[in-house]
Amino acid sequence: MSEPLKVGIAGLGTVGGGVVKILQEHRDLLAKRCGRAIELAGVSALEMPDALKDTLAGVPWFDNALDMAKADGIDVVVELIGGSDGIAKTVVETALGAGKSVTTANKALIAHHGLALAKAAEANGGVLAFEAAVAGGIPILKAIRESLAANQLHTVYGILNGTCNYILTEMEQTGRDFADVLAEAQSLGYAEADPSFDVDGIDSAHKLAILTSLSFGCPMDFDGVYVEGIRNVTAQDIAFAAELGYRIKLLAITKRANGGVLQRVHPCMIKLDSPIASVHGVINAVVAEGDFVGRTVYEGAGAGERPTASAVVADLVDIARGISAPAFSVPVAELTDLPVQAMASHKGAFYLRLMVVDESGVLAKVSEMLRDEDVSIETVLQRGRAPGETVPLILVTHEAEEAAMARVLEKLTSMAEVVEDPALIRIEPL
Numbered sequence: 191m192s193e194p195l196k197v198g199i200a201g202l203g204t205v206g207g208g209v210v211k212i213l214q215e216h217r218d219l220l221a222k223r224c225g226r227a228i229e230l231a232g233v234s235a236l237e238m239p240d241a242l243k244d245t246l247a248g249v250p251w252f253d254n255a256l257d258m259a260k261a262d263g264i265d266v267v268v269e270l271i272g273g274s275d276g277i278a279k280t281v282v283e284t285a286l287g288a289g290k291s292v293t294t295a296n297k298a299l300i301a302h303h304g305l306a307l308a309k310a311a312e313a314n315g316g317v318l319a320f321e322a323a324v325a326g327g328i329p330i331l332k333a334i335r336e337s338l339a340a341n342q343l344h345t346v347y348g349i350l351n352g353t354c355n356y357i358l359t360e361m362e363q364t365g366r367d368f369a370d371v372l373a374e375a376q377s378l379g380y381a382e383a384d385p386s387f388d389v390d391g392i393d394s395a396h397k398l399a400i401l402t403s404l405s406f407g408c409p410m411d412f413d414g415v416y417v418e419g420i421r422n423v424t425a426q427d428i429a430f431a432a433e434l435g436y437r438i439k440l441l442a443i444t445k446r447a448n449g450g451v452l453q454r455v456h457p458c459m460i461k462l463d464s465p466i467a468s469v470h471g472v473i474n475a476v477v478a479e480g481d482f483v484g485r486t487v488y489e490g491a492g493a494g495e496r497p498t499a500s501a502v503v504a505d506l507v508d509i510a511r512g513i514s515a516p517a518f519s520v521p522v523a524e525l526t527d528l529p530v531q532a533m534a535s536h537k538g539a540f541y542l543r544l545m546v547v548d549e550s551g552v553l554a555k556v557s558e559m560l561r562d563e564d565v566s567i568e569t570v571l572q573r574g575r576a577p578g579e580t581v582p583l584i585l586v587t588h589e590a591e592e593a594a595m596a597r598v599l600e601k602l603t604s605m606a607e608v609v610e611d612p613a614l615i616r617i618e619p620l
């Protein structure tokens with residue numbers, strides 16, 4: 191057998207702990223598969239977790255992860271600290287600068303600095319790998335970079351945040367509202383104490399920016415992602431969606447359009463027979479569509495100790511086997527700019543919920559506003575009658591321009607009979 195691959199892990203939390211477990215439990219299996227051992231040659235964290243003390247006895251400890259990133263005798267640094275900047279970034283830069291390879295699960299770091307880091311890896315002969323950064327245990331980056339390499343991909347979309355999918359699933363199954371389900375998700379450990387990265391769509395946007403670059407061979411553009419989270423989705427919208435034959439999911443969608451690319455993250459209504467409508471709870475799913483292969487669908491655990499660690503160790507196996515492909519499918523210098531398409535250029539059907547005063551003439555006024563912007567109505571739903579009181583008025587439009595809908599919303603907001611901000615959810619024909 192060849193020399194062992196010597197690995198140093200920075201960060202021994204949820205994912206770091208999982209990586210330690212796999213390297214220990216599957217030591218022999220991994221050695222056989224790689225033709226060489228994967229040896230833990232260093233660890234660093236703020237404190238040694240009690241649960242890992244025995245397992246890690248004898249493994250060199252580094253008080254400072256930066257020392258480990260530079261240390262002789264470490265071939266690969268596994269960055270599992272987190273955060274787009276600060277120590278995580280410095281550790282990765284230092285390791286790559288020293289000619290080592292790096293694997294990380296850190297989507298925030300890759301979404302913001304991935305290209306510069308990939309360039310550093312190319313310049314110094316190391317590998318930068320980040321399979322775990324997108325959709326946790328689902329091997330979607332490898333599938334896109336390698337297995338679908340014969341294709342021009344045109345559309346990639348998915349459920350990339352398990353916390354949001356869990357919340358939407360619970361809301362649908364129990365009829366409870368967002369705040370209530372979020373509080374429960376926090377108490378169960380499915381949502382962070384500060385849930386904003388997840389529920390405001392930022393985590394999905396990080397992952398989408400990475401997917402776009404890998405799929406279309408363009409530089410990453412996190413700021414070019416249109417982002418809307420799930421805070422405004424109500425139990426009422428979920429019930430109306432069901433009545434109309436749809437389910438609401440937070441989707442991340444990247445599409446080649448008009449010679450450019452449109453990247454967006456927002457709640458969507460999708461038909462119940464869409465390939466990802468039945469992906470429930472914390473599970474993630476990704477659909478990648480290519481010109482030769484057609485539609486391919488991937489589903490699995492998008493987070494958690496074991497699935498995420500599985501993806502990190504898969505990167506280590508590739509490095510141990512000497513398999514490496516450019517981090518973003520092509521060398522960084524070969525990435526080609528694609529003009530960012532503004533969200534205003536998007537066209538689609540829309541669900542609109544208006545809380546209106548139940549009196550005659552309101553529907554006529556609303557219809558007129560839509561007609562003035564060339565938006566035609568496919569369906570109108572109004573449940574119950576309560577003269578003089580507030581009732582929901584649901585409208586589903588035919589395909590319309592986003593920019594026109596934005597103007598409609600502005601006018602509706604200033605209409606006296608509309609007593610709350612209108613709720614708008616895009617309908618995706620996926």
Ligand SMILES: NC(=O)c1ccc[n+]([C@@H]2O[C@H](COP(=O)([O-])OP(=O)(O)OC[C@H]3O[C@@H](n4cnc5c(N)ncnc54)[C@H](OP(=O)(O)O)[C@@H]3O)[C@@H](O)[C@H]2O)c1
Pocket residue numbers: 200201202203204205206234235236237238254255269270271272273277295296297298322323326492493494495498
């Ligand atoms: N958890 C998941 O399911 C999941 C899924 C996909 C991707 N990720 C990504 O994986 C990364 C790690 O996530 P996690 O959930 O494992 O985080 P975590 O449980 O919070 O673990 C972070 C670890 O980093 C250590 N750390 C903090 N500052 C450090 C420093 N200056 N030097 C060395 N170590 C330091 C922490 O030590 P102390 O514990 O002593 O503070 C802890 O061991 C993040 O980028 C995250 O986005 C996580």
